[in-house]
Amino acid sequence: MPDSSAIDHGAEQAAAHTGQAHDEHPAYLRHHFNSTEQQADTTNFAMWLFLVTEVMFFGGLFTAYLIYRNWYYPAFVAGSHQLNVIWGTLNTLVLICSSFTMAMGVWCAETGRRRGLVLCLILTLTLGLGFLGIKTIEYSEKIEKHHVPGFHYSLQSFTNPESDPEIFKEYHDKPLATDMAVHTEVYFSLYFAMTGMHALHMIIGIGILTFMIFRARAGAYTTGHVTFVENFGLYWHFVDIIWIYLFALLYLISRHGT
Amino acid sequence: MSEPTEYEEHEHHEDDAHHIVGPPVYVVILIALLIGTALTVWASFIDLGFWNPIIALAIATTKATLVVLFFMHVWYSTKLTKLTVGAAVFMFLTLISMTLADYISRAWGSW
Numbered sequence: 001m002p003d004s005s006a007i008d009h010g011a012e013q014a015a016a017h018t019g020q021a022h023d024e025h026p027a028y029l030r031h032h033f034n035s036t037e038q039q040a041d042t043t044n045f046a047m048w049l050f051l052v053t054e055v056m057f058f059g060g061l062f063t064a065y066l067i068y069r070n071w072y073y074p075a076f077v078a079g080s081h082q083l084n085v086i087w088g089t090l091n092t093l094v095l096i097c098s099s100f101t102m103a104m105g106v107w108c109a110e111t112g113r114r115r116g117l118v119l120c121l122i123l124t125l126t127l128g129l130g131f132l133g134i135k136t137i138e139y140s141e142k143i144e145k146h147h148v149p150g151f152h153y154s155l156q157s158f159t160n161p162e163s164d165p166e167i168f169k170e171y172h173d174k175p176l177a178t179d180m181a182v183h184t185e186v187y188f189s190l191y192f193a194m195t196g197m198h199a200l201h202m203i204i205g206i207g208i209l210t211f212m213i214f215r216a217r218a219g220a221y222t223t224g225h226v227t228f229v230e231n232f233g234l235y236w237h238f239v240d241i242i243w244i245y246l247f248a249l250l251y252l253i254s255r256h257g258t
Numbered sequence: 259m260s261e262p263t264e265y266e267e268h269e270h271h272e273d274d275a276h277h278i279v280g281p282p283v284y285v286v287i288l289i290a291l292l293i294g295t296a297l298t299v300w301a302s303f304i305d306l307g308f309w310n311p312i313i314a315l316a317i318a319t320t321k322a323t324l325v326v327l328f329f330m331h332v333w334y335s336t337k338l339t340k341l342t343v344g345a346a347v348f349m350f351l352t353l354i355s356m357t358l359a360d361y362i363s364r365a366w367g368s369w
Contacts, residue, residue, distance in 0.1 A: 040276065041336060048339055052346040059350045063357050070361075089299050096295065100288040103279075103329045110278045237329045241322045248318040252302040253311040 028225040040227055047231040051238050058242055061197065065190050065249060072183035074176055077257030078158050079187030080250060081171045082147060084138065088251040091134045092243065098127035099240040106233045109216075109226040117229070118216045124236070125209045128202055135199055142188070149189045155181045174258075194246055201239045208232055277334035287328045294321045 026036060033039035069076040105120030145164075146154035157164040158181040161173040176184075212232065215221065221229045298317040306313065327333040332343055 037276065041338070044335075045338055045342065048342045052342065052349070055346045055350050056353075059353060063354050066354070067357070067361055085299065085302070089295065092295050093292065096288065096291045099291075099325065099329055100284055103284045103287075104281060107278065107280060107284070110276075234330050237325050240329075241325050244318050244321050244325075245315075248298065248314040252298060252314045255302050256305040256307075256310060 026224055036224075040230075043227050043231060044234075047234050051234060054238060058194075058197070061190070061194050062245065062249070065194065068183075068186050068190065069254075072180065072186055074258050075158070075180050075183035076187045077254045078161075078173055078176055078181075079184040079191070080254035080257070081167055081173060082142075082145070082157065083191075083251050084141075085251055085255070087134055087138050088247050091131050092247045094127050094131045094134070095240050095243050098124050098131070099237050101127065102233050102236045106226070106230055109221045109229040112222045114216065114219060114222045117222055118213060121209055121213045121216055125206060125213065128206045128209065132199060132202055132206075135195065142192075147184075147188050148192065149185045153185050153188075155184070158184050171255075191250055194250070198239065198242050198246060201235075201242070205232075205236055205239060208235075277331070279328065279331055279334060283328055287324050290324055291321055294324075 029036050029039060033042065101120050101123040105117050105124060108114075108116035108120055142148055145157060146152050147157070155178065157167065158173075158176045159178055161168045161171075161175055167173070209232075212221070212229065216229075294317050298314055301313050301317070302310065304310075326343060332339060
């Protein structure tokens with residue numbers, strides 16, 4: 001078997017001399033595709049199929065949340081009152097801005113702006129880290145108050161709300177009976193499962209962003225082959241959408257319950 | 259180095275051309291998303307009874323739709339992509355309504 005890439009290269013040169021432009025193709029075009037358009041469409045479709053599986057994955061968690069909230073409504077309201085709307089709003093703003101910088105990054109890649117792309121990716125990475133930082137503050141509050149499900153879980157904030165003055169002065173919750181208060185643990189299980197899976201997606205995204213920043217600095221993505229940046233953008237925006245729903249469901253909808 | 263194929267013959271429709279979405283669109287969407295966030299937080303401070311969750315989810319869905327259509331370029335995408343996104347939404351709604359149909363039609367409390 002002769003070295004086929006050498007032959008292709010020779011053919012390209014020959015084509016260039018004879019003006020047969022249809023024989024030329026960029027190095028990133030895989031040989032099982034007919035054209036760069038077909039390759040881009042195919043990869044884009046595959047990315048969307050992956051995102052469909054992600055919809056199903058998070059959809060299961062959303063459904064569980066919906067049903068348990070209906071079932072243990074007073075416990076879910078009391079659990080939700082433990083979340084800080086200001087932190088949640090700030091994180092929503094951070095994530096929306098990171099989606100914007102990512103979209104701008106895709107545009108920079110498409111229009112061949114290498115420095116712009118690197119800047120956008122760094123901004124996206126920074127905002128992503130900021131989101132995780134705020135999430136860490138929130139999680140540590142839960143740990144301090146023993147609101148992490150498990151052996152050390154404490155019902156005190158729910159059976160005796162006045163013992164938790166910061167929350168009490170805002171919501172004036174009535175004490176829950178112990179048999180309802182125990183179900184706040186279900187709320188926090190879902191809270192940690194949903195925000196934890198979301199945070200894991202963010203961490204994976206930040207890893208890929210770091211990789212892309214190094215590649216982009218070396219000149220990748222800005223010479224026509226933008227697929228990787230584009231598809232990562234889809235992933236990042238999807239993670240943003242999940243947070244938009246988590247913010248509404250976990251922080252906002254139960255503020256005036258019971 | 260291949261013969262023109264069926265795909266190549268069909269690929270030059272406007273529908274398939276790679277559409278570059280520019281900064282003005284992104285800025286408008288960013289502002290819309292920020293306004294949406296402000297609105298939903300503001301609405302959550304008003305006691306609207308059972309309308310609170312409905313308004314919050316309606317605003318969240320509007321924001322998600324803007325992200326999907328413009329940040330994720332679905333507005334400018336091929337029919338295949340649009341169909342895929344539609345299928346995801348349809349499948350999710352089907353699964354959630356079948357689960358809820360089961361949940362609300364059980365004889366709760368009789369055991």
